[in-house]
Amino acid sequence: MSLANSIYNTLFKRTSTFALTCVFSAFFFERTFDLAADKLFEKYNEGKLWKDIKDKYQ
Structure with missing residues (x-):
C-alpha cells in the first residue's frame, strides 16, 4: 500500500504533475x-x- 501511496503522492496528486505524467507516458x-x-x-x-x-x- 505504501508504494501506491508514494506513486499517487508523487505523480497523480497535483493536476500539473498528472498532466506531465500523461504526456511523457504517451x-x-x-x-x-x-x-x-x-x-x-x-x-x-x-x-x-x-x-x-x-x-x-x-
Whole structure:
C-alpha cells in the first residue's frame, strides 16, 4: 500500500504533475509501440523489402 501511496503522492496528486505524467507516458508508449511495429513489419516482410533486394537491381 505504501508504494501506491508514494506513486499517487508523487505523480497523480497535483493536476500539473498528472498532466506531465500523461504526456511523457504517451510519448514513451508511442515510441516503443512504433519501434515494435517496425520490427514486426520487417520480420514479417524479410526478403521482400528494398533493403533486402536492392543488390539485384543496381
